[in-house]
Amino acid sequence: MTNNEIQRVLDWAVAEAGILGIVAEVQDGDQAWFGAAGVADRATGAPRRPGEYAQVGSGGKAFIAAVLLSLEAEGALNIDDSVDTWLPGVLNVNGYDGDAITIRHLLSNTAGLFATGLAPELARRYATRPAFIEHRFDDYTTEDLFALAVSQPPIAAPGARFLYANGGFYLAEAIVEKVTGNGFSVEVERRVFEPLGLTHTYVRGPKETGFRDPHPRAYSNQFYKDGTDPAAVTGANWASLLEDPGLEPLDVTEFDTSWTPGNIVSTTGDMIRFVGALAHGTLLAPVQHHRMWTTVTTEGANWLPHTRYGLGLFEFDKAATGGRTLRGVGGSYWGTMFFTVSAADTEHTISVHTNTEFKSWEVLSRIYEAGFGVNLG
Template sequence: MTHTDIQQVLDWAVAEVGIPGIVVEARDGDRSWFGSAGVADLRTGAPRQPGEHAQIGSGGKAFMAAVLLDMEAEGRLSIDDPVNRWLPGVLDVNGYDGDRITVRHLLSNTGGLYATGLAPELTSRYGTRAAFLKHRFDEYTTEDLFRMTVSQPPVAEPGERFLYANGGFYLAEAMIEKITGNSFAEEVERRVFRPLGLAHTYVRPAGELGYRDPHPRAYSNQFFQDGVDMASVTGENWPTLLEEPGLEPLDVTEFNTSWLPGNIVSTTSDMIRAVSALASGALLPPDQHREMWTTVSTEGADWLPHTRYGLGLFEFDKAVTGDQTLRGVGGSYWGTMFFTVSTADGEHAISVHTNIELKSWEVLRRIFEAGFGVSIGA
């Protein structure tokens, strides 16, 4: 590991990109390293530190997929079951067909669901600073999330192509709870957290608005200009509608995240442990591990560059990494960005957190290139 090079990237990210605080934890065999830059709290100047709790955002999708694959190994379901087998009628709305969309489609973002993260139901509540302050503590029920999932018509046929959609994972979570009779929190604790020794990872309880100590404050500049018609926001035009750069970030630490798939909080150390196990096959049986890493191209989907997507996780395209297989999870939303990547043998892993949303892909690219000693493309 080239720690000096990684530290230089962290310092650059704070000084030039405008990230309040950033941490990286890296493990290579039995060696580990922790680096940081910037602050955990802009008001007090408190530094970032190891062991901080933070929301992993869409990283929760990997845990959801792991639970369902473990259930498949037990014979509780097949990931090729149609959604209607377990949630009859939920998808038979607005042009969707729950007999044609499968569990595999949901977990691989290939079900043709539209980009739920851009749903007017979300963007109208959080899209501007004023709206965020008014709605930051709103609670979402399962029924609310189902309605949001199908509130816009399909954008592709089932299995046609990769299109990132949180809605598929709202359905996946509901399936877990219906089939087992337990909450997702109970099942992921029993099947993933406990076996992997993730002592600092938890599903955020209903109504919990902050984080367990230690934790950084969370800040955001991810807001649209006042007056933007949220119904007009698309995956292509949203960058042009953002507020002017240079405004002070808003403290968004206290935030009801009941709309996030999985709603999981973790630490860089725990995420290294989790992603290393999922990347290497240390958690799931061989058949389910192969299913998790049967990937589809994300090209043309306005998503992470140079990646393929499995079931809840991504893999960098070997066209840019060469012989090295790099697998990971990531999530970014208001006030947090959490990415963790591991080699396929689980021996070398790097976890990155910023207390602001993803500001630039270049930050991650430079860290992973320095840490893994490969090129992953611009």
């Protein structure tokens, strides 16, 4: 497979998969490549280009995990400490037990927390266009995020199974601040950004809703029909409640994302450096690297196909990769999708961003097939 094939996939994604603008950056040893298709701005027709800033979404989970494991290597904490050790009483509501849930549970999505993204409060604010427009600049305090994380009862016992939940990372981020006495932005800068030279990665400040330049505009069609009651949406009827796909996408570029774990903005180039370091073991101490990549299955969780989950990152099943170890992070929400995957046995990493939300796993699987020669469809 070649980078020309990746470019063909990017062109296909824009022509047939509903993507407005997409970029892929590849680092393979000392060889680098960048490809793009579609537009960064529908109004001006400006193309996508290298070095654009974008919200990494759930990719922020990996940064939180890396900071906590760095603290563990220094002896400041143990990832098997209970949440109550550092945040006493915060989890002891609505059926949760902060003494039974550990930092490891939070970072591996095995704490039994419900899927925070399905919280009725979030759905009420963002599920329809009118609601999104009204609430797009709502700010969330740490206390708001704690309340959101436990606003629904547990789904499973701690450690029983993988259940993807942003709420666990709200707590994990707060533990960083409790242990160090510093804001998360200070610790991630010192422990991750500076050692890896991530000069184009930053934590958004309070009430910050825009991006540094250059950046693409972000567009979304991820809404239900106006008047839909989010509480009435089920696995059986959700598709029938989606708004008309022919509607013009909504520009969602300016958007308060203080509810996103880490709230981190980066570029494809910096994400290649970051994920590559975690995949290859060049950032964390050996013990903590091993703990990060002690994985659990995601099977049955209605999550990414062919994956296992470590601490803040995923690894593809070797049965699907022909025995290769491919590790990565991904995130998607209104108007953005950011995925970065690295081969642990080589210096080969591919980072992809779209200025629309996740549309189809086929877009990513075709890119990884073209780039890594594996079939993840």
